[in-house]
Amino acid sequence: MNVDLRHHGDAEVGEGLADFAVNVRTGTPPEWLAARIRASVADLAAYPDPRPARRAVARRHGRSVEEVLLTAGAAEAFVLLARVLAPQRAVVVHPQFTEPEAALRVAGHEVERVILGKDFTLDPGLVPDEADLVVVGNPTNPTSVLHPADAVVALARPGRTVVVDEAFMDCVPGEPESLASRLPAGIVVIRSLTKTWGLAGLRAGYILADPHLVGRLAAAQPLWAVSTPALVAVEACSAPEALAEAEEWAVELGIERDRLAAEFSGRGLYIVPEARASFLCLRVPDALGIRALLRQRGYAVRRGDTFPGLGSDWLRIAVRDRPANDQLLEVLGELGI
Template identity: 80%
Template sequence: MDTSMRTDPPRTDSARVGSARTGSARADDVDLRHHGDAEVGSGLVDFAVNVRPGTPPAWLAERLRASVADLAAYPDPRPARSAVARRHGRAVEEVLLTSGAAEAFVLLARALRPRRAAIVHPQFTEPEAALRAAGHAVHRVILGKDFTLDPDAVPRDADLVVIGNPTNPTSVLHPAETIAALARPGRTVVVDEAFMDCVPGEPETLAATLPPGVVVIRSLTKTWGLAGLRAGYVLAEPALIERLAEAQPLWAVSTPALVAIQACCEPSALAEAERWAADLAAERERLAGELTARGLYVVPRARASFLCLNMPDALGVRALLRERGYAVRRGDTFPGLGPDWLRVAVRDRATNDALLEALGELGI
């Protein structure tokens, strides 16, 4: 396989170096509903889904099993809502619990009536999918070199802006002040912080400051292995929280999910997550260095639990890796990327080394 590729930022049709592109887009130009779970399968080592391996931990699984005894009663969100508020130093009225982050995007699409919604891409595609499903037109802002954010690239008349931080799939962490600079009267800025707990100390989170007009969405899925349970929350001004709650079905968050939210906000859980984030950072840096040494372009300064790679015929590499028992995430279903991009989860050292060995067998 030809591996004569550069380690400087690649020039592609979908991510041009040095500038951001803006414009409307068709809903069918990429598959917005394709996600990493579609890549995995029996017998495949999973580098496609960004859930922390070995989760949920035993102590959390035991709490979830015990919660089954209370399923006859309707869910009571108050203890979990208070726990989230304490965890971020917010008022309870600024918290809405949701059935995962995905539900939060649907609620925003239902509750808001944007004149011009701008999505900063590449990023998680569910916000755009939810907006389109609710009948809203979507304006895409495609980031250029290294996928760093220039606030001036966002149209000034956009009254809804959605951005990930750190961003899926690029793993880029934007400075908090850069995102806060997007806020202005009459505009709602939605920040998807589903991977923020991958960052030791969470220095760029906006959850604690919550500037006017900013909405923060968090998820427990990735760190705690709760993709099948669906647990997340929204932080926003009380008036918007009320509007979102009105759009939400009754008892949308199950009793086990509420137990998980409360448990994962406890000091011991936060300390566990912090230790994992530190270990992740070290292994991520090592893996990125190994891939870069092979001539691959790895989006720099990755801060989430995955790396974003550029290589010729990435879809072909993906298929060959599947034949060897490894699942990685295709990049061409993210607006702003294309067929020469892959997303690779960071696993433990031994598992990462096995993937590197498989790439070596392909001449990479």
């Protein structure tokens, strides 16, 4: 199936639309973080110095500094990996964020898709033994499924690189299935500050990998790729007090997400079970038509048919605060849903 791999949630939003399409925490960045970023502008005459932020990320995950590469968001991380690695058989586990596959294809690699089955749970046995590069999301966008860490680690083997997109892992209280602190052999973890801290426009993320691969990726990265304001944000968001704030938000998010999921299920809609990220993935007849009707009523949701493994009966809906979610539910009710 041919899909538009470069269609993302920001393409859904527009003037006057309530945004349920982009998975970024509302009301962010918080003022304390915004103030730090504003203050960093005073240092723009100097070239960016990534060392303090790199050390902060290493401390945050209990890794060595040599295992950390700062990037201009997760998107740059996927591009760097696609440029540096030379897979003979690259496999992307779908449904998931489409940018990793897009980056691999632009770099000239053939990509094989493994489509997950019932409830989109990860079955390592579906991945061909010959695959030497495997990309998987955890929790996965758009399904919101959190795979067990052991299932992800089971993908690793000698001669294979497993790239785990953990951009939404900080939505999970305690991050029990994260591999960022474990970093088993052959595993590459990608993280982003975009979702929890509302920094999509700043471009801040990082790669965790073995020092040899980090060195190769750094050599392929443009000089000063991460700006001073982004570096300040990375350092600030890796501090213990910031992690405590993110944990508190993740707990609150989970309560509201589960309530919203129950509301949808009570209306007879299929929700991908055990959602753990900041969005829900649901199947509804004529989802594209519902999406169009919602736009007419002032609401933007994410179409699902641009994700391999989904189709025209799927939508992804971001979880907002209770009043905003209730307004969406009311409009859906008026549409007979």
